[in-house]
Amino acid sequence: MTFYNLTYLENHQQANTIFSYALIIILGGLMLLMLVQYTRHRLETKYRDLGIIFSLLLLIIIGLQYTKLESLNTQKSQSSQMVPFVKAVAKDRHVKTGEVVVNSTTLTDGIIVRIKDKDYRVNLSADSNNYTLTRAHVIDHRVIIKKK
Template identity: 60%
Template sequence: MTFYTESYFMHQQQFNSLVNYAVILVLILLVLINSFRYFRHQLQTRYRDLGIIFFLLLLIFAGLQVTNLEKTYSQQSQSLQMRPFIRAVAKDHGINPNKVVVNSTTLTDGIIVRFDKKDYRVNLSPSGDNYTLTRAHVVDHRVIIQK
């Protein structure tokens, strides 16, 4: 079972976006270099072909980045609810927020909260403004904590 800490919600999904931006920047540079070479040596069509290939790759990665940004925005809007929830649980039970872990990245009814080596099931109200914790026992005690 995978649990997530408060710091996970602060730093998630940033690395994938950085890699995509780096690939897009490299492809833009390759398109510009090949365009310069093509205009300089117009009789050699390989530069034109390479430029077209790099431009198509650039379009593919730009489309992937747009899709990734939409997905990331949706996940971040849902995970923004988790940080106040973790802090509220920590405050209510008088513990450090770093000691509270949850098994979901979105605040929904039925998630598991773990602190003080005990597991609790979260029961949310329909409006989502209050919760109750009931003691729960998990079947799989192997835990992976994502920080």
């Protein structure tokens, strides 16, 4: 079972999309290059065809990037609720925030919270404004704690 500490939850909200943006810039540059070549050599249609191919690839990559961005925003809004939850559990149990780990990056009903090697199941209210912790016992005791 994988657990996440507060540091991981705070840093997890940042997404690395440099590769996708670099690919979009490269494809845009290649598309412009093919446009220039096509205007210089009107009789050679290979530049026009390459320009169309690069344009279609650029549109596909932009569409995929937009879809990924939407899902990241949804995940970010859900995971932003987790940081105050971990802090509240630590405060209520009178422990340091580093001693509280959770098995999910999003705040949902039924997640497992580990406090000082004891596991608790979270029962959230309908509006997620309050919670109760019920002692739980996990079957698989092999635990991986992601810290960064």
